[in-house]
Amino acid sequence: MKxxxxxxxxxxxDFLVDVDKFELREKYDVHNIIPFALMKDSEAGYEFGYCPQSKNIDYEWLINLVEPNTFIPQLKDLDPLGMSIKYNLPLEEIKKMSDFQIMVDQDAFHKRVNQNKLPTLDIHGNKFYVNIKSDQLISQRFPFSEGISLTEIKSYYDQESSMYVIPFNTNTHQFMPLDLDKITEVPKDTIIVSFPFESELDRIGWNLQAGLNYMQNLKFKGLKCHHTACVIPWQNTVIPKIIIKNLEKQKLIAVISEAGKNKILKSKNNGLKR
Structure with a gap:
C-alpha cells in the first residue's frame, strides 16, 4: 500500500514532503514543485525566498536580490519514516543523525576532503585518478603518461544518457579517437566504454573548480570515491552502421572511378580510329 x-x-x-524525489509538492497542485536542491543548505535545515503569489521559490531570491524568508527543517525531521525506508536505517538512528550524515557517504567524504584522495575510475581493469583541476584522467599504473584529456573527449559526451561514450585502446590504455568518415572495420584492441560526466565522477572537485561551496548538492546527488566504466558491445553502437555506410561509399566511388577510366579509354580509342 502506498x-x-x-x-x-x-x-x-500545504506541501507534500517527498524524500524520494527530494522535493516539496503542493498538495492540491502536484505540478507545483519546489526542489530541495534549489534551497540554501544549512546545518539545521534549508532556507529560501518564497513567493506567496506563485507559491514557489522567489526568482529574486535565486538571483540574490532578496534575503531568504522561509526556513524548512531537515528531511529527517520532516519525514523520519521516509528517510528510514529510503536509507535503510532504523528510526532511532535517523533521529540521532543529521541529513548530511544520512545522505552522504561519510567514508567517501572523509577520503576526498580530509585525506585529499582523488576519486578513481576503472576502465577495463585500468584504474585512473579523476583530476578535474588538471583536466585529466590520470593512469594509476602510468602516472607520467598522457592519460585521458577530459577536454579531448568532450565531443563524446552523450546527452541522452548523460554519460561519456568513448573508444578505449586496451593496449595503450588511452582514448582512441575514431575517424567516422573513413572507418571500414572495427578497430583492433579497441572497445567502447561509458562513464559519468566530471560533475558526477568528482562532485567536490567539480564544485571547487566552478567556484561553488564544495559541499553543494552532495546530499541530493550523492558522493562516490570509485566508479567503474561500462563496456558497450560494438553491435550496440552506431559504428557497425557507419562501417556499412562507408563500405558502400567506397564501392560507389570505385564504380564511378572505373566508369570514368572506361570513358577516358573509350574516348582515346575513338580518337585513334579517326
Missing amino acids: RELPTYHIQGT
Whole structure:
C-alpha cells in the first residue's frame, strides 16, 4: 500500500514532503514543485525566498536580490519514516543523525576532503585518478603518461544518457579517437566504454573548480570515491552502421572511378580510329 506523505505548511499552502524525489509538492497542485536542491543548505535545515503569489521559490531570491524568508527543517525531521525506508536505517538512528550524515557517504567524504584522495575510475581493469583541476584522467599504473584529456573527449559526451561514450585502446590504455568518415572495420584492441560526466565522477572537485561551496548538492546527488566504466558491445553502437555506410561509399566511388577510366579509354580509342 502506498504510504501517505507528510505535509509541511508554508504561508497558507500545504506541501507534500517527498524524500524520494527530494522535493516539496503542493498538495492540491502536484505540478507545483519546489526542489530541495534549489534551497540554501544549512546545518539545521534549508532556507529560501518564497513567493506567496506563485507559491514557489522567489526568482529574486535565486538571483540574490532578496534575503531568504522561509526556513524548512531537515528531511529527517520532516519525514523520519521516509528517510528510514529510503536509507535503510532504523528510526532511532535517523533521529540521532543529521541529513548530511544520512545522505552522504561519510567514508567517501572523509577520503576526498580530509585525506585529499582523488576519486578513481576503472576502465577495463585500468584504474585512473579523476583530476578535474588538471583536466585529466590520470593512469594509476602510468602516472607520467598522457592519460585521458577530459577536454579531448568532450565531443563524446552523450546527452541522452548523460554519460561519456568513448573508444578505449586496451593496449595503450588511452582514448582512441575514431575517424567516422573513413572507418571500414572495427578497430583492433579497441572497445567502447561509458562513464559519468566530471560533475558526477568528482562532485567536490567539480564544485571547487566552478567556484561553488564544495559541499553543494552532495546530499541530493550523492558522493562516490570509485566508479567503474561500462563496456558497450560494438553491435550496440552506431559504428557497425557507419562501417556499412562507408563500405558502400567506397564501392560507389570505385564504380564511378572505373566508369570514368572506361570513358577516358573509350574516348582515346575513338580518337585513334579517326
